[in-house]
Amino acid sequence: MTDHVYQLLEFVGSSPVSQDEAIRNAIKRAAATASALRWFEVKETRGQIVDGKVAHWQVTIRIGSTLE
Numbered sequence: 001m002t003d004h005v006y007q008l009l010e011f012v013g014s015s016p017v018s019q020d021e022a023i024r025n026a027i028k029r030a031a032a033t034a035s036a037l038r039w040f041e042v043k044e045t046r047g048q049i050v051d052g053k054v055a056h057w058q059v060t061i062r063i064g065s066t067l068e
Contacts, residue, residue, distance in 0.1 A: 006064040
């Protein structure tokens with residue numbers, strides 16, 4: 001078994017649609033700026049309320065990236 005060392009990257013994704021889309025937006029952006037992404041962890045979830053309804057999601061995630 002190979003030993004792995006990971007770098008942790010933190011991103012905040014947002015979406016007016018859902019938490020899932022906010023996570024996917026953050027991962028998509030991370031993939032465009034970093035390589036060897038392996039896993040993610042949701043650290044924090046926030047939302048904006050307008051007129052008594054959820055108007056926007058914001059999700060903070062940590063992404064593990066394998067170091068070469």
